[in-house]
Amino acid sequence: MASILLVSAILWLVLSLAVPIGKRLGDIGLNILNRIFGLILAAIAVEVIANGLKQLFPILVA
Numbered sequence: 001m002a003s004i005l006l007v008s009a010i011l012w013l014v015l016s017l018a019v020p021i022g023k024r025l026g027d028i029g030l031n032i033l034n035r036i037f038g039l040i041l042a043a044i045a046v047e048v049i050a051n052g053l054k055q056l057f058p059i060l061v062a
Helices: 002-016 018-056
Strands: none
Touching (some): 002 018
């Protein structure tokens, strides 16, 4: 229960400071962050697909 409350408090803090952080970063900073997070998301997607293929085709694990 304590961990849920801690995560909720951190999330509330980050979301309440989103506008000032966005203003501080500016358009270029936000575009850079969007590209970095997109790259991270693509890497996670490739990892999930690779793990799924390994489980579907065990011969690929060799």
